[in-house]
Amino acid sequence: DVKVTQSSRYLVKRTGEKVFLECVQDMDHENMFWYRQDPGLGLRLIYFSYDVKMKEKGDIPEGYSVSREKKERFSLILESASTNQTSMYLCASGGSGGAYEQYFGPGTRLTVT
Amino acid sequence: AQSVTQLDSQVPVFEEAPVELRCNYSSSVSVYLFWYVQYPNQGLQLLLKYLSGSTLVESINGFEAEFNKSQTSFHLRKPSVHISDTAEYFCAVSDRSGGYQKVTFGTGTKLQVIP
Numbered sequence: 001d002v003k004v005t006q007s008s009r010y011l012v013k014r015t016g017e018k019v020f021l022e023c024v025q026d027m028d029h030e031n032m033f034w035y036r037q038d039p040g041l042g043l044r045l046i047y048f049s050y051d052v053k054m055k056e057k058g059d060i061p062e063g064y065s066v067s068r069e070k071k072e073r074f075s076l077i078l079e080s081a082s083t084n085q086t087s088m089y090l091c092a093s094g095g096s097g098g099a100y101e102q103y104f105g106p107g108t109r110l111t112v113t
Numbered sequence: 114a115q116s117v118t119q120l121d122s123q124v125p126v127f128e129e130a131p132v133e134l135r136c137n138y139s140s141s142v143s144v145y146l147f148w149y150v151q152y153p154n155q156g157l158q159l160l161l162k163y164l165s166g167s168t169l170v171e172s173i174n175g176f177e178a179e180f181n182k183s184q185t186s187f188h189l190r191k192p193s194v195h196i197s198d199t200a201e202y203f204c205a206v207s208d209r210s211g212g213y214q215k216v217t218f219g220t221g222t223k224l225q226v227i228p
Contacts, residue, residue: 020148035218040220041124041220042119042203042218042219042220042221043203043218047214066129070219083221090157090172092156092157101147101159101162102157102159102216103158103159104149104156105156106154106155106156107155107156110199
């Protein structure tokens, strides 16, 4: 069965802290994505990666960075967390070629106080 | 640029009644269309998708959606809902942009099934 796992389900951090969110997929997918989900705004793409060490900005990259050192792992980094980054963060992966569906992890609910 | 509009943020419906969740999209190129479902405290999972061919697509749990190119719509329907269908539903569109497929999600519709 396909699986995308995220390192934490719930996380509470203080303003200014550096935050790492990790995502691992076991489907050998080339593409991986980070979204944030906020009520009334749906899913917004932060960053995505189509290959190891490759990354592309999504719609809302400000305040975030990413790292993809291995094909199965995609990390989201908040360099200096702020209260407006309190949100649900969803990781997804998908294959390449043709139309592909995305497989999502369970999400990390991050609270920045 | 592509976009997805889900006009209804919440849809309450009685158990065993029919339901339609509306989705309209805009895109300048050919598209692929998806419906995802998110149960409480879970990630999204694919419900059904339209890639090509028959404009009516079905899921294993009784949902169906029809691609209407002239109206740029992909509404989701179920003739008789169950309590277990209570969830948030996201419509998504994908087209080819810059050599990769960007997926744009709608803002979601919360389906509340009332016993």
